[in-house]
Amino acid sequence: MSSQLSSFQNSTPKLLGRKRSPTERIVPSEEESSSGSEESVVAMVKEMDTETTEARDKLIYECRLLLERDESNTLNKEFHRRYLDSPFSHPLPPGMVALDASAPWLLYWIANGLRTMNQSWLKTETQYRIQEKVFRVNPHGGPFGGGLGQLPHLAGTYAIVNALAICDNVEGCWDKINRTSIYDWLLSLKREDGGFQTCLGVGEYDTRGIYCAISIASMLGLLTQELCENVVEFLIHCQNYEGGFGGVPHEDEAHGGYTFCAVASLAILGALDRIDVEKLTDWCSQRQYNDEKGLSGRSNKLVDVCYSFWVGGTAAILEAYGYGNCINKAELKEYILKCCQMETRPGIRDKPGTRPDFYHTNYGLLGVAITENSFQLDPRVSNSLKIDSFIINPIDNSVLEPINPVYGLPSSDLEKFYKHFK
Numbered sequence: 001m002s003s004q005l006s007s008f009q010n011s012t013p014k015l016l017g018r019k020r021s022p023t024e025r026i027v028p029s030e031e032e033s034s035s036g037s038e039e040s041v042v043a044m045v046k047e048m049d050t051e052t053t054e055a056r057d058k059l060i061y062e063c064r065l066l067l068e069r070d071e072s073n074t075l076n077k078e079f080h081r082r083y084l085d086s087p088f089s090h091p092l093p094p095g096m097v098a099l100d101a102s103a104p105w106l107l108y109w110i111a112n113g114l115r116t117m118n119q120s121w122l123k124t125e126t127q128y129r130i131q132e133k134v135f136r137v138n139p140h141g142g143p144f145g146g147g148l149g150q151l152p153h154l155a156g157t158y159a160i161v162n163a164l165a166i167c168d169n170v171e172g173c174w175d176k177i178n179r180t181s182i183y184d185w186l187l188s189l190k191r192e193d194g195g196f197q198t199c200l201g202v203g204e205y206d207t208r209g210i211y212c213a214i215s216i217a218s219m220l221g222l223l224t225q226e227l228c229e230n231v232v233e234f235l236i237h238c239q240n241y242e243g244g245f246g247g248v249p250h251e252d253e254a255h256g257g258y259t260f261c262a263v264a265s266l267a268i269l270g271a272l273d274r275i276d277v278e279k280l281t282d283w284c285s286q287r288q289y290n291d292e293k294g295l296s297g298r299s300n301k302l303v304d305v306c307y308s309f310w311v312g313g314t315a316a317i318l319e320a321y322g323y324g325n326c327i328n329k330a331e332l333k334e335y336i337l338k339c340c341q342m343e344t345r346p347g348i349r350d351k352p353g354t355r356p357d358f359y360h361t362n363y364g365l366l367g368v369a370i371t372e373n374s375f376q377l378d379p380r381v382s383n384s385l386k387i388d389s390f391i392i393n394p395i396d397n398s399v400l401e402p403i404n405p406v407y408g409l410p411s412s413d414l415e416k417f418y419k420h421f422k
């Protein structure tokens with residue numbers, strides 16, 4: 001068995017994703033194709049169809065039908081409120097057992113969705129329950145894993161710090177966070193090349209880990225020179241030839257999630273001028289498709305509402321730092337409101353043909369919040385950490401709380417939390 005495995009590994013190049021065999025097509029010369037040339041072109045284009053181009057054609061058709069409707073141009077907040085309130089009063093469906101290690105994420109997505117729609121919709125009683133659950137995961141105040149008995153993880157700790165930030169310090173929960181132990185743990189995850197392992201000894205390292213670490217440290221006032229050493233160098237080498245960022249340095253595929261993590265971290269570290277911003281703004285613009293009006297996460301992929309935050313948030317950060325506006329916010333809003341809300345089910349879905357979930361509801365709402373506002377930095381504040389110097393102005397009838405695009409949290413909550421630890 002092991003010799004079979006090693007011969008397979010030796011003969012197969014290490015490729016991620018599915019492998020498709022190359023398609024060869026011999027193009028006929030002009031004389032050969034002179035009769036019926038139009039048909040031959042159509043046939044040739046048809047031959048180049050892939051699962052993705054076929055799925056996109058279908059999606060464009062479905063989006064067009066939805067976009068043509070006039071009546072669905074508002075955010076159905078009360079409907080989504082019911083969806084996000086339900087997990088606090090009903091058990092989650094059995095299928096969600098697989099998300100056990102993601103319990104901190106669920107807390108953040110659900111609570112943040114409510115808070116972004118209306119400050120008072122995250123009730124004091126719910127805030128109390130959130131902090132109680134969080135400190136059951138680690139009674140010593142962090143770092144935090146996904147649940148009881150699980151190893152501390154950057155993603156879990158990031159989601160829990162974010163969830164606590166919107167809890168108004170109920171029960172003095174902000175002071176129960178063990179900053180010393182979180183700082184020592186962050187240092188233990190740090191690699192010489194500037195990356196952070198997501199979990200001590202076993203975790204992967206990429207721009208997501210860096211963003212979680214830098215976001216946690218900046219919110220808790222722990223951003224030291226020692227913690228930040230080589231981080232900027234790691235990140236700037238993740239920008240690839242397309243202009244977006246991959247997960248790891250040197251020509252990894254550009255992706256909306258990795259790009260957000262890199263750009264938000266560089267913004268916190270005051271180093272956006274170290275990258276090719278022009279190429280990045282082009283890449284963000286290319287993520288928005290004319291037909292669907294929404295944003296995709298990668299070249300040749302379908303639109304998905306969560307990129308309204310991952311790519312829309314990147315665009316908002318660039319806008320705040322004075323690099324102009326690289327997406328069409330009005331069209332993005334149309335995609336979210338008309339194509340990702342349903343009349344029959346509450347919550348926000350990633351695209352027509354899929355079902356709403358908590359993740360897409362939170363990031364869809366954050367996307368709407370981005371489209372409702374303009375972003376700039378207060379020029380009077382010159383330090384590189386700009387948590388409390390975002391100027392957010394409504395450009396539309398805003399129905400949501402203004403959010404800070406670097407952190408994905410309502411800006412008033414973020415500022416209170418940051419000042420508490422400053």
Ligand SMILES: [Zn+2]
Nearest residue numbers: 304305306350
């Ligand atoms: Zn998505």
